[in-house]
Amino acid sequence: MSEKDFIAHHQASIESGNFQWSAPSNIALVKYWGKKEKQIPANPSISFTLNTCKTITKLAFVKKDNKDSFSFDLLFEGQPKEDFKPKIQKFFERIDTYCSYLKQYHFTIDTENTFPHSSGIASSASGMAALSMNIMSLEKALNPAMSDAYFYQKASFLARLGSGSACRSIKGSVVVWGNHAEIEDSSDLFGVEFPSPIHENFSNYQDTILLVDKGEKQVSSTVGHDLMHNHPFSEQRFAQAHHNISSLKTILETGNLEAFIKITESEALTLHAMMMTSMPYFILMKPNTLEIINRIWKYRNTTQIPVCFTLDAGANVHVLYPENVRETVLQFIKDELLGYCQNGQYICDAIGTGAIKIL
Template identity: 80%
Template sequence: MVSEKDFIPAKYTNSIEKGAVKWSAPSNIALVKYWGKKENQIPANPSISFTLNHCKTITSLAFSKKETTGNFSFDLLFEGKPKEDFKPKIQKFLERIEPYLPFLKEYHFEIDTQNTFPHSSGIASSASGMSALAMNLMSLEKQLHPEMTDDYFFQKASFLARLGSGSACRSVKGSVVVWGNSEITGSSDLFGVEFPNKIHDNFKNYQDTILLVDKGEKQVSSTVGHDLMHDHPYAERRFEQAHENLSKIKTVLESGNLDEFIKIVESEALTLHAMMMTSMPYFILMKPNTLEIINKIWKFRTETQIPVCFTLDAGANVHVLYPENVSDKVLDFIKNELVGYCQNSQYICDEIGFGATKL
C-alpha cells in the first residue's frame, strides 16, 4: 500500500540552475461523483471519470535558482497577462506540496497558463490547471532525480495535483480514471489510477458535448459544498451508494451495456445535486434551462432509442454523453433543440482523451 511518505524524496542526484518545461492537462467529467472530503483532500467516497480531450489547460514553467531560499517566489501569467487573483491559490498549493518537493523555495518560477476553453465558461478549470502545474513541477523533479521511473512520475504527479484540487488527480492519465479506495485493483485515496480492465468498444471515442447554460460564477464554491457533507443527514447512505454505483459501472464499462450506463450516470448527476439541495445551508446550482435540457434529452431518447444521456458537475452546465456512432443524429438534436437553452448559444464538443501531454 502506497503512503504519503513514499512521495517524500531522498537526496537528489542532480542539480540544475535554470530551465523551462511545458505541459497540457485536460479537464475530466465524473461518472460516479465524489462529494465530501476529509482532511488533506482525501475523498469521502470513490469516483470514476472520463478524461476529456479538447478542454485542457496549457501551462509553461520557467525556473531559475535563487540566491536566497526563504520564501516561495513566482510570477503568474494567465493568457499572457498578470493574474493577481490566482496567486493565493498557487501559494496555498505550493505550501501544501512543499514536503514532497523540497526544492520549491530554491527557485523562482514563471508560470504562464492558458485554457483552450473560455475561462469562467462554467467548465471546471481547477482540475486541468492544477494537473498541468503538477506535471511541470514533476518534470523539474525528474531533472533533479533522473533515475525516477515513469510509473512513479505519473503517480506522484496525480498525488500532487490532488492537493491543489481533488478532481485534478483524475486529469493526469486517461481515458477512464478511478480515484478513491474501492474494489477496483490499485485504487487509492491518494491519487487517481487508470481503469485497469479492458473497456468495451462502445465507450471508445465516447463524445461529450458541453452545453454552457450559465457562465457566471457559482454562488457556492465546491470547497464549501464539500464541507457541507460533514453534517449532512444523508451523507453515509450517499457514500455507500457511490461504492455500489462504482461496482456497477465497472461491469458496465467492460460489458458495453449502454442502458445501464445511462441509468447510473444520470442518477449520479441528480444525486450530486440532491445532496446540495438537502444540505444545511441548502443551495441549487441548476438553472431552469438545465432542467429544460434534461427533459428534452429524456424525450429525445424515448422517441428515438438513441443512447444519449446527461451528466452534471457542481454547476448548471450539462454534459451530453453519447457513443461516436450516433454523433450526427445527436449533434443535429443539440443544434435544433438544445442550443437555445445555452448562454449565447454556446456549447463545446469534446470526447474521451488520454491525459496530460508534454509539449
C-alpha cells in the same frame, strides 16, 4: 504507497530551465462529494478524461539565493494574473513537504486554457494537473533515475493537493480516485487508470458541454464539500457511490449502454440532491438545466438513441453519447437544446488520454 513515499530525494543540480505540459479537464461519472483533511475523498469516484478542454502551462525556473520562501510570477494568457496567485501559493505550501526543492527556484508560470475563460468549465482540475506535471518534470531532472510509474503517480498525488479532481486529469481515458474494493491499486492519495479493458462502445465517447450559465456559482464546491460533514444522507450517499462504481466497472467492461445511462444520470441527480438537502441548502441547477434534461429524456424515449446527461457542480449539462450517433445527436442539440444555452454556446469534446508533454 503512503504519503511518505512521495517525499523527494534528489541528487542532481540544475540551475535553470523550462517545461511545458497540457492537461485536460475531466467529467466524473460517479461523483465525489465530501472530503476529509488533506484533500482525501469521502467516497471514490470515476471519470472520463476529456480531450479538447485542457490547460497548457509553461514553467520556467531559475535558482535563487533566498531559499526561505516560495517565489513565482503568474501569467494567464501572457498577462499577469495577481488574483490567481493565492491559490498557487496555497498549493506550494501544501506540497512543500513532498517537493522541498521548490524554494530553491524562482518560477514563471504561464498558463492558458483551450476553452473560453469563464465559460463555466471548471479549470482547476486541468490547471493543477498541468502545473503538477511541470513540477514533476523538474523533479525528474533532479532525480533522473525516477521511474515513469512513480512520475505519473506522484503527479496525480500533487495535483490532488491543489484540486481534488485534478488527480483524475493526469492519465487514462477512465480514471478511478479513492479506495474501492474491486479496483486494483485504487487509492485515496492519487488517481489510477481503470484496470480492465474498456468495451468498444465507449471508444471515443462524446461529451458535448452545454453552457447554460457562465456566471460564478453562488456556493463554491469547497463549501459544498464541507456541508457533507453533517449531512443527514451522507453515509447512504458514500455507500451508494461504492455500489455504483461496482456496477459501472461491469458496464464499462461489457458495453451495456442502457445500464450506463441509468447510473450516470442517477449520479448527476444525486449530486444535486445532496446540495438541495444540506443545511444550508442550495440549488446550482437553473431552469434551463431542467429544460435540457427533459428534452434529452423525451428524445431518447422517442428515438431509442443512447444519449444521456451528467452534471458537474453547476448548471451546465454534459451530453454523453457514442461516437456512432454523433451527427444525429449534434443535430438534435442544435435544433432543440442550444436555445437553452447562454448565448447559444457549447463545446464539443470527447474522451481523451491525459496529460501531454509539449516541451
